[in-house]
Amino acid sequence: MIILHGFAASNYYNLVKHVLLYKEVPFQENLLYGGSDELLAISPVGKVPAITTSEGLNLSESSVICDFIEETYPDIPLYPDNAEERAVVRQIMKIAELYFELPSRRLIRYAFSGTEAPETLKTEVQQVLNRGITALANLCQFSPWIAGDKFTMADIYMHYVNTIVTSIGSVQLDWDVLAEIPGMKEWNNTMSQSDIALNVEADRQKNMPEFLEKLKAQFSAAKQ
Numbered sequence: 001m002i003i004l005h006g007f008a009a010s011n012y013y014n015l016v017k018h019v020l021l022y023k024e025v026p027f028q029e030n031l032l033y034g035g036s037d038e039l040l041a042i043s044p045v046g047k048v049p050a051i052t053t054s055e056g057l058n059l060s061e062s063s064v065i066c067d068f069i070e071e072t073y074p075d076i077p078l079y080p081d082n083a084e085e086r087a088v089v090r091q092i093m094k095i096a097e098l099y100f101e102l103p104s105r106r107l108i109r110y111a112f113s114g115t116e117a118p119e120t121l122k123t124e125v126q127q128v129l130n131r132g133i134t135a136l137a138n139l140c141q142f143s144p145w146i147a148g149d150k151f152t153m154a155d156i157y158m159h160y161v162n163t164i165v166t167s168i169g170s171v172q173l174d175w176d177v178l179a180e181i182p183g184m185k186e187w188n189n190t191m192s193q194s195d196i197a198l199n200v201e202a203d204r205q206k207n208m209p210e211f212l213e214k215l216k217a218q219f220s221a222a223k224q
């Protein structure tokens, strides 16, 4: 049985959880927050998500975990058989991470602490997001799924990346980023209505107050 370590307020954690639920892989959740010593023993950089496999191997990095789950539990596939189609799926995931998720994360501490980010930083983030918009507008098919007629890992990955891009865009940049990509908002709404996404979202909301308390403690410790 896989153990999934982390917390439900994390979009990275949730994308791995969605993959496990979609592929009907038995797993247990182990609540751990970033930076804890217990997590450092499992995850080399002390970040979530991490998993412990049924053989006892600890693994971190969400995209690496997604690939491991696919290879170990291939019965309900999330990557196409064809190498080129598979590469296109991974390309969408990589671009989502590098040009949507990571720049948005640079503003996350301002969003959570309710402060304004410096204009220079906002401009830098907007420039990277614009590259992501151009790339994703070119690559995403939405016919009906992101890489074409098959539901793939890229659908799950992009959906959870979008949660952060949407909230950072609206809180810090006054920018509806997803609206810049034709079809993205409609597809994202469809994604959020699946039973799995609704369950993951309910768990996220349940965990949010505790996560915010932890963050507050971190912010006040950093000030001292």
Ligand SMILES: N[C@@H](CCC(=O)N[C@@H](CS)C(=O)NCC(=O)O)C(=O)O
Pocket: 010, 011, 012, 013, 033, 034, 035, 046, 047, 048, 049, 060, 061, 062, 063
């Ligand atoms: N590249 C990592 C990023 C994971 C990540 O940033 N996780 C955040 C939570 S959403 C975390 O653990 N932050 C705690 C920290 O930075 O100490 C992945 O894909 O899994």
